[in-house]
Amino acid sequence: MPVITNVQVTDVRFPTSLTLDGSDAMNKDGDYSAAYVVVQTDDPDLCGYGFTFTIGRGNDLCVAAAQQRGLPLVGQDVDEICADLGAVYRELQSDTQLRWLGPDKGVVHLALAAVMNAVWDLAARRADLPLWRLLSEMSPEELVAAADLRYLSDVFTPEQAVALLAGREEGRKQRIEEIAATGYPCYTTSAGWLGYSDAKLRRLCEEAVAAGYQHVKLKVGASLDDDIRRCGIAREVLGPDGKLMIDANQVWDVPQAIAWVRALAEFDPLWIEEPTSPDDILGHAAIRTAVAPIGVATGEHGMNRVLFKQLFQAKAIDYCQLDAARLGSVNEILAVYLMAAWYDVPVCPHAGGVGLCELVQHLAIFDYVAVSASLDRRVTEYVDHLHEHFVDPCVVRNGAYVLPSAAGYSAKMHTDSLDAYTFPTGTYWATPVVPETIP
Numbered sequence: 303m304p305v306i307t308n309v310q311v312t313d314v315r316f317p318t319s320l321t322l323d324g325s326d327a328m329n330k331d332g333d334y335s336a337a338y339v340v341v342q343t344d345d346p347d348l349c350g351y352g353f354t355f356t357i358g359r360g361n362d363l364c365v366a367a368a369q370q371r372g373l374p375l376v377g378q379d380v381d382e383i384c385a386d387l388g389a390v391y392r393e394l395q396s397d398t399q400l401r402w403l404g405p406d407k408g409v410v411h412l413a414l415a416a417v418m419n420a421v422w423d424l425a426a427r428r429a430d431l432p433l434w435r436l437l438s439e440m441s442p443e444e445l446v447a448a449a450d451l452r453y454l455s456d457v458f459t460p461e462q463a464v465a466l467l468a469g470r471e472e473g474r475k476q477r478i479e480e481i482a483a484t485g486y487p488c489y490t491t492s493a494g495w496l497g498y499s500d501a502k503l504r505r506l507c508e509e510a511v512a513a514g515y516q517h518v519k520l521k522v523g524a525s526l527d528d529d530i531r532r533c534g535i536a537r538e539v540l541g542p543d544g545k546l547m548i549d550a551n552q553v554w555d556v557p558q559a560i561a562w563v564r565a566l567a568e569f570d571p572l573w574i575e576e577p578t579s580p581d582d583i584l585g586h587a588a589i590r591t592a593v594a595p596i597g598v599a600t601g602e603h604g605m606n607r608v609l610f611k612q613l614f615q616a617k618a619i620d621y622c623q624l625d626a627a628r629l630g631s632v633n634e635i636l637a638v639y640l641m642a643a644w645y646d647v648p649v650c651p652h653a654g655g656v657g658l659c660e661l662v663q664h665l666a667i668f669d670y671v672a673v674s675a676s677l678d679r680r681v682t683e684y685v686d687h688l689h690e691h692f693v694d695p696c697v698v699r700n701g702a703y704v705l706p707s708a709a710g711y712s713a714k715m716h717t718d719s720l721d722a723y724t725f726p727t728g729t730y731w732a733t734p735v736v737p738e739t740i741p
Contacts, residue, residue, distance in 0.1 A: 304343040304380040309372030309417065312338045313365045314715070315358060315725040316656060316688055332357030334656040334688060335725070337364035337413065338715060339372065339420040343380055350424025351714040354416035354627040355655040360409075361725070367413030370400060375421070384425040388448040391418055391633040395450070407605040411630060418631030419661070423711035433711040434664040437632070438474060438671045442467035445672070449636035453608050457615060463640045470675045477671045485702025486666050487677065488684040489517030489547065491654050494536070496521040503532055507539040514700035516545055517572070517681050523550035526565055533569040542570075545681075549575035552603070556585040560592040573597035573621055580604060586618035599623050602652035606630070607637040614645040621679070623652045626661035635665060639673045649674070653683035659696045660689070660712035663703040691719035 319331040335358055341350035354364055371394055375383075383390045395401070395414060403410045426433040437445070442464045451460055493506035503520075510518050520536055522529040529548075536546055548571045554562060559577035574596055578585045580603035590598040597620030604610055604624060613619050622642045629635050642649045649669055651662040666682040674680070682703065689695035693714040697704040706712055722730045 304345040304348055306341055306375045306378050306380060306383075307344050308342040309369070309375055309420075310340040310342060311365045311368045311372065311416070312340075312720060313361050313725045314338045314353075314656075314720060314723050315361060315731070316691075316723055317730070318687065319358070335361040336656050336715075337361055337368050337416050338720070339368055339416045341372070341375060341417075341420045341424050343424075348380070348424070348427065350420040350422075350427065350710075352416050352419025352421070352423055352631075352711065353657055353713060354412040354419070355625075355658055356412070357655075363409050364412050364416065367400070367409045368416045371397075371410070371413045371417045375417070380424065380428060383421065384428050386447075387422065387425060388450075388633060390421060391448070391450065391630070394418065395630060406608070406630070411605065412628060414630045415627050418633060419627065419711060419713060422632045423713050427710045430709045432664065432706045432708060433632075434667040434671070434706065437664075437668040438478065442471070445636060446640075448633055449640060450607060450630060450634045451637050451640075454611055454637060454641065457611055458641050458644050462644070466640060466643060467672065470672055473675060474671050477675060481667055481670060482705045485699060485704050486663065486670065487516075487681045487702050488698060489519055489545070489681050489701075490515050490684050490686065491519045491521075491549075492684075492686040493518050494520030494532075494549075496524060500532065500535060504535050504539060507536050511539060511544065514702075516701055517547065518544065519547040519549055519575070519683070521551065522548045522566065523553040523562070526562060529562075529566060533566055533571075537569045545572045546570065547572050547575060547599070550577050552576045552579055554578050556582070556588055559585075559589050563589070563593045563596060567593070567596060571596055573599040575599040575623065576602065581609065583609070583612045583616050583618050586613065587616045590618055590620065597621055599650065601625065602654070603628065604638075607634050607641070610638045611641060614641055614647060619647065622647050622649045623683075624649060624665075625652045626658055626665060627655070632665075639665075639669055643674050648676075648679040650680060651682050654685050656688045657692065657713060657715075659684055659703075660692055660694070663696050663706055664711060666703070667705065691715050691723075 315335040318334045335356045336353040338353045400410050426436045446463045490510045563574045599621035601623035602625045624638050653659040653662045694708040694712045722728050
């Protein structure tokens with residue numbers, strides 16, 4: 303029986319600030335980074351890989367917290383962990399001294415996500431299944447046992463969760479066959495980073511349309527005049543039938559958000575994303591009422607399932623954008639997916655960050671197969687950056703994620719990438735190359 307021997311955590315950073323990839327109104331110069339976790343066992347062919355995502359300075363804090371989060375795993379039997387993934391989550395999450403630093407939020411919660419992402423990857427590799435299939439083959443009772451449903455019973459009970467999943471069991475096989483043939487629909491954010499020139503914006507929008515994307519997202523919020531001009535370019539390229547989404551990355555107060563979105567309404571955006579503080583549930587509800595029929599989307603900074611519960615209760619959002627590396631891994635993500643299905647709010651996961659596309663493809667496919675059983679109003683983010691650093695990178699064709707087939711959660715990085723971009727000792731950071739101009 304394999305036993306966990308070590309939990310290794312590495313500070314990995316990529317210099318995306320040099321080309322302004324990832325730039326938005328709030329985060330102008332991020333270096334996409336990962337607190338990268340490897341759960342090692344005494345079987346050299348069996349490890350689990352996971353991470354949480356940051357944008358540069360402070361990634362070392364997540365690394366230190368993940369090292370603390372992973373300590374209780376050392377010495378545990380892999381088969382026992384894989385047999386009850388809810389139990390290991392509860393063991394790590396209930397560390398009272400670390401919990402005091404949250405609870406269920408901040409660096410310690412990001413660290414829990416990183417470690418548990420690696421544990422779920424380990425379980426999927428142990429079963430020789432991609433994560434989406436591992437989840438899709440679990441019974442309703444097993445899924446609910448793994449889900450973190452604490453503090454939710456006033457709106458959604460474990461019994462209701464089991465009943466919801468049981469009602470979706472029929473048709474799972476057919477939905478897998480359908481998604482294998484069509485892929486899971488995605489949208490691109492790669493065209494619309496705020497630091498890009500108008501010419502680059504136009505070119506990338508044209509390339510997105512040619513590649514089969516029906517949805518394109520633009521960053522907004524720094525200058526209304528610039529936003530009007532840039533949205534005009536995107537709408538011209540997309541045509542009247544293409545879907546345009548806009549993302550403010552939290553920069554506005556509520557009245558400002560309402561006024562700004564109304565000024566951009568002529569471009570017919572599908573949604574406004576993160577229009578204000580991610581913690582302001584009632585603010586999102588007020589914005590949603592004021593800017594309808596433009597939808598309101600948020601969730602990438604949703605710190606835990608309780609915040610999502612309140613967003614659903616307050617009817618504050620039209621689209622739920624959970625993040626695979628901010629919530630407490632699959633265990634807490636399951637809870638949000640179940641609540642979203644209960645409230646009939648489509649989940650369109652956030653994936654604007656290193657490795658997030660690799661993770662969310664599994665979650666979105668599982669949602670379709672076993673939870674929502676619907677593609678209506680559902681589209682998952684895709685960002686065309688840094689996939690070359692992953693052993694099993696996601697594949698997108700004709701604006702859709704191709705069904706992953708390799709075992710695991712697609713989170714393993716290449717050794718060469720780690721050698722180059724480990725901070726501050728990797729070969730890149732030892733002698734960084736600064737381009738003369740930003741393309």
